[in-house]
Amino acid sequence: MQNLTVRLEMVLEQVRAACKDPVPGRVIDVGSDHGYIAVRCLEEEIASSVICTEIHRGPAQRSEDALVEAGFEDRSEVYVTDGLKGVPLMNGDIVVIAGMGGLNIIDIISRALKDNGYHILENVTFVLQPQKSNEIVRNYLAKTGFVFEDESICYDRDIFYNCLRVVFKGICTALTDEEACYGPVLLRKYSEGDKETADYFGHLNSLFEIRQRSNPVIRSALEERKRNECQ
Ligand SMILES: C[S@@+](CC[C@H](N)C(=O)[O-])C[C@H]1O[C@@H](n2cnc3c(N)ncnc32)[C@H](O)[C@@H]1O
Structure with a gap:
């Protein structure tokens, strides 16, 4: 099994919790870097297939290498793209955005909301692990119509991290x-x-x-x- 840091184990735990259907669906890891989350999702059969997106070619190649090495070439795709650009969302998708600044996360989600119909978004779970600006992220999610399903925390190498699991319901709150x-x-x-x-x-x-x-x-x-x- 692919080893993960305490922080990434926390993120994976939220992906596991989001995987409610008996038949697992797609996990999309935005900003996949080394591809560790994607590999573990396939190893544990939390996902039937994975998509990794990376804004930079180097980390995208790292993700692809990790997936090929683990034998998941036929169940994975890696794109060099900004956020979810060019990746239409589907019912049941779990989108992971971890290890990024909160403003970057908001930018990626708001473009995904524009590019995909709201009816699709209602059946997509987002697992978010912002490195900063938590209060701005939570305010954005609430006022945009997301519901907070869970939030977890961990302590990894002297730093606290948090991870949100949210779904879009179209009910805007303050x-x-x-x-x-x-x-x-x-x-x-x-x-x-x-x-x-x-x-x-x-x-x-x-x-x-x-x-x-x-x-x-x-x-x-x-x-x-x-x-x-x-x-
Ligand atoms: C600090 S790493 C975190 C990697 C991994 N998700 C984790 O939590 O360990 C952030 C990664 O996100 C990528 N990234 C940043 N902005 C992005 C964007 N708009 N779209 C896709 N990838 C992005 C960076 O290239 C980098 O590899």
Whole structure:
């Protein structure tokens, strides 16, 4: 089996959770780099086929080499393209966008929304692992009509990472600043006493104490969190 980092294992776990049908469908890994996620999806039979997209030729070649070496040449395709450009989505697809900045993720999803009909998007699950700008990503997803199915966290080589699983339902909602910055699903897990989430919130609180000086959304989220914590 292809070895994965703790962070990529977390991403794969969300792909497993998204794979609800008895017959697995397609997994599309946007920004596949080394192709590790795609290889594991086929090894574990979470996917019947995989598509890797890469904006750069070098990582695309790496993905292709990994898939060929693992014997999955006939069940995989690799494209050098920007996001999902030229890859029409299909019912049941699971789209992974991991290890990228939040603004890049938003750009890729918003173009996919324009290029594919909403009826298709409703049957596609997105597994997102933003490296930064989480509050902007969550706000974008909520106001665009996505529903948060789950959010997980992990601690990998001294860094916390989070991973969202979302589906498009066309129901637009507005998040509070606290929900945007801490995550609606993680707030629920925290209130249920989840130890891992409590550790993550401890880390976020320290980070936000510094960032709130220049960011009014974070300042408001931190104040809201402190108020709710006292209740
Ligand atoms: C830091 S790596 C993360 C790789 C892998 N997804 C992971 O989580 O370990 C980001 C990769 O995304 C690719 N990338 C960045 N923007 C992209 C875009 N708009 N479309 C496709 N690939 C992109 C980069 O070339 C790079 O290989």
